Amino acid sequence: MTAWRIAIGAVAATLALPAAAADWAVPPGCSGFLTVQSKECRVSNHYRCSNDSPDRQWQADFDVDGLMLLTQTDAEARQWRIVDPRKGTDLSLDPMSSAIPKLSDLLRYNPDTALEQWMTGADGKKTFFLGFVQVIDEAVVIDGIALQRTVFNISKSVGDTRVVSGERGFGFVHPEWRLMFAGAGERFEGDMSNYKPHDGSPVDFVFADEPGFLSTRPIHDCEMMVSSAEILGSTNSLRDLP
Template identity: 30%
Template structure:
């Protein structure tokens, strides 16, 4: 949690020489990619000294600031997540029934998962679902990604469904991670659609790298 505290302290935008606000990460962390997303958000992907081999971290910001902090392992399991808006943290259980496996997805084209996250704020949540490669490749801003479909349902400790979601995402074999796409989420209140597709991939030294300001889809009224 010291990492998280440091990150939240640094979450306020610094300012580049150009005058544009940029996002700062704790010392010992190396950001390799900034992604501008079409739903008025921007994400930064990085690794940190002292983390286990294969672990990666990410943050996501909207117009108001930091919204999400996450850590995955080499199999893209959700090791730790902090949801800023709701103020709750989740950590992966020690022995999942069916761990998520990026390598199995690449090898077999399909990966089933069944795991729980534990949270001091909201309790236990069980996630059951499947990721599948569609066989289709997509190039976005010069970066080639593999398309996936996903189907996931979240349950409370009593086995009651909290929400379910279906749609498409993307994976990068080079960076060993998922990127968001499009889909629907169904709760007791109904079904909503969302598109979080990447628009721009920005690398160190390029304009907009580490920007704290989302560029795409902002200010659009949603009925």
């Protein structure tokens, strides 16, 4: 999860979502408008599609192994769809969701920012996100782009409401772009007593007339990252040793 990167999604063939990261390109009928190079070896490409509602936009996230996540949001920064090609999960916003903060309200520093959101997978299984997100009155400039800070604390439960992961910390929002970005914080997977620090803050904002626009290769904090292909190659080499 990023700053309020709450999962939602169900892939539709009409959106021509890419199947393989190595061959990724903006889908037919879609147009890219922003690339964000972030810490923790991640790059995100943002695009809009003519078949979508005019207020919808997509984000495609990549790491050293390629495409890792596809997320669709609206003008209120509410996440409607998410596709995880590695896990094979495909989630969509569930009508039973009772509290999904709107960006317009967050930007008015509305204190009522509780999040209670259900998503349903293609297999019918439910995922539940519980917590809060707020925009705080603090301006930040990154790569010449003015942003506002967010603060959040969100947990993820599946099926029988068993908590499986969570994240808390600070993020960023660009009010005019209607986009939220990851920041610094801490997260856990499985063990709620074992939060680990992380920082996925944006570093570079790349536009259509600049080198690196729509790149799928992350460039920051990648020195210690090893792709799964490299790990497999090393394992195979060891097997060949006498």
